[in-house]
Amino acid sequence: MRPSLKFPFPRRADGRPLCIAHRGASAHAKEGTPKAYDFAADLGSEMWEIDVWLSSDGVPLVSHDPVQNGITLADHSRDELHDLLPDLPDLNQTIEQARERGQSLYLDLKAKGSGAPSVALLLANVVDNAVLGAFDDTEAKLLIDNSCPYPVSVLVRAGEDPFERARATYADIIHLCWEHASDRPQDLVTPDLIARAQERGLGIVLWHEERPDVLADLVKLPVLGICTDNPELMGGFHSIPDTGIEVVCHRGINHIAPENTMASAHLTFDFGCDWLELDVRETADGEIMVLHDDTLDRTTSGSGKITDNTREALKDLDAGSWKDPHWHHERIPHLSESIALAKQHGKKIYIENKSVDPQKLLDFVAAHDFLDDCFFWSPNPQILLDMRALSKDCNIKSNIVHHGSFERMVEQLQPQICEIQVKDWEVEAPLCREHGIRPMLQYFGSDPEVFVQIAKWRPEMINLDRADMLLAALKEQMA
Structure with missing residues (x-):
């Protein structure tokens, strides 16, 4: 030396x-x-x-x-x-x-x-x-x-x-x-x-x-x-031993890349996360696009309702500069692009159906041979009920609070996954496991102390905005 x-x-x-x-x-x-x-x-x-x-x-x-x-x-x-x-x-x-x-x-x-x-x-x-x-x-x-x-x-x-x-x-x-x-x-x-x-x-x-x-x-x-x-x-998560946690990135890794874009999707999978959460809506010509809002104003260079626009009219809109000029090249993805990327990486997608006809969405995902690799949810209760009526096997997520009781949730939807808030985890997670329903923790915050607790729990799945903070907590725990 x-x-x-x-x-x-x-x-x-x-x-x-x-x-x-x-x-x-x-x-x-x-x-x-x-x-x-x-x-x-x-x-x-x-x-x-x-x-x-x-x-x-x-x-x-x-x-x-x-x-x-x-x-x-x-x-x-x-x-x-x-x-x-x-x-x-x-x-x-x-x-x-x-x-x-x-x-x-x-x-x-x-x-x-x-x-x-x-x-x-x-x-x-x-x-x-x-x-x-x-x-x-x-x-x-x-x-x-x-x-x-x-x-x-x-x-x-x-x-x-x-x-x-x-x-x-x-x-x-x-x-x-x-x-x-x-x-x-x-x-x-x-x-x-x-x-x-x-x-x-x-x-x-x-x-x-x-x-x-x-x-x-x-x-x-x-x-x-x-x-x-x-x-x-x-x-990313591939740099540490397996933790048993499947990480679901809410609209992709959206604190860095613009939400619901291919950039946030790439980042999600490259970081070693397991699931990409995205939102889908239909265009005027019936195409299924990835967008959270019903209007274009917040996250694109366009304006007005997505349902008033064709896919062709949307293809050149800037879907990234609102986040940072660095992302000016991002566009509104078609659902097929997101599925193709997930398949390329051997990963999965959580599809939040904002307004797409349930039969149409099921048929689309099935045509892409992806039904087994995704699960669905919708803020519209009727859409979820219709999806379950159309398919006994499609993977559906629900929340107990949306039904009033665990028993009613099971009766109405028979979900494969139940989303649970941090405050309810220790009560509701064991109940779900007992009945063969997979519990998924949800935490969209950024409190390091909460992530320390989550790292101790090692939930089967977690839906979050800050995958990086979970990884940091897990690394600290392992150290």
């Missing part, structure tokens, strides 16, 4: 590579921003990759590019940049944010001379879980020569010899930036390469990767960490 190395690379207890959010959750928010880093933590990251430039007065800034909105960062003092680019974070701010979110830091030094002030800030903030890296050998070696107490990495491009780069700089880690080197870059991280790194006492960090099949291979390797724009692919 290098004599001046005081703080080792952070490790997981189970030896799995750390999930390093590349410029935050940059697939879901503007890269390098506080929002991107917060989303990364929500989605299970353990370390944030941060690009560092310097202001004209030597303040380390968090930005991938040296120019933002036509403004060259190095030409202005930090105070001037506060006015010119009010959303531009500096390293001190991001250190504080990382501390609040329990994240380690991986600093990619972009500006010449940015190493020394960055180390000084880390030490001043008593940070013991950080790494500094550079593509520039001179910058990396300067850190070593100045007795950097944090691990130092060299970022290795495709075609470069990682061991020659390490020898030239005395770095502690080789960071292989080989994402574009092959269709299967995981094959380049050979047993021989790993053995040579271990013989030399070198750690390995891997490129930013967003291909699930490639990531599935990479997480099995004895490496320190893997960068990704999509931390949900590494940090």
Whole structure:
């Protein structure tokens, strides 16, 4: 070990590579921003990759590019940049944010001379879980020569010899930036390469990767960490042992992506959740679309009732910008798109029927060979009664409170699933189990203490808005 190395690379207890959010959750928010880093933590990251430039007065800034909105960062003092680019974070701010979110830091030094002030800030903030890296050998070696107490990495491009780069700089880690080197870059991280790194006492960090099949291979390797724009692919429910809880995401992971869109659906399944909850309504030409409200106004760029519009009229409406300009490309999904995505992931859907003819919806889902992989509910009691009359086998969810008693709920609907509020769980869940009905907890809040209790209960199913908070509570319990 290098004599001046005081703080080792952070490790997981189970030896799995750390999930390093590349410029935050940059697939879901503007890269390098506080929002991107917060989303990364929500989605299970353990370390944030941060690009560092310097202001004209030597303040380390968090930005991938040296120019933002036509403004060259190095030409202005930090105070001037506060006015010119009010959303531009500096390293001190991001250190504080990382501390609040329990994240380690991986600093990619972009500006010449940015190493020394960055180390000084880390030490001043008593940070013991950080790494500094550079593509520039001179910058990396300067850190070593100045007795950097944090691990130092060299970022290795495709075609470069990682061991020659390490020898030239005395770095502690080789960071292989080989994402574009092959269709299967995981094959380049050979047993021989790993053995040579271990013989030399070198750690390995891997490129930013967003291909699930490639990531599935990479997480099995004895490496320190893997960068990704999509931390949900590494940090979701699949990163912990099975809990026995089936997670139902209410309108998808809607605190990050816009509700009832394909983006929120993708995020739900990539995060390792089991069920996507969505709402369906009919258009003027009888198409079944995914939308919560009966009007277009709140969540799209359109206006008026969905029933007054054809599918063709809806196809170009922006269904994401209301949430954030980042999602401007999202459109109103057709139910067939949601089903296709669920089948692709081997997942399931909870369909809340707002207004679709019951026979039509049953026929549609059956035609897509998906009846066994979904359950239904409707705020309209008659729709539920009609669905049950039409099919004894379709999966229906109900709530005791909507019927006045458990016995009446069973008599009227014979539901397969019963939704239960937190306050009623300990009474109603055993009653449902006793009668062969699956209990599903519902909690749409965001109180961490409630999630601590839910983690103790380990409900069979839970319908929620904040799957990330449940995961955090489960991780804390397991730790």
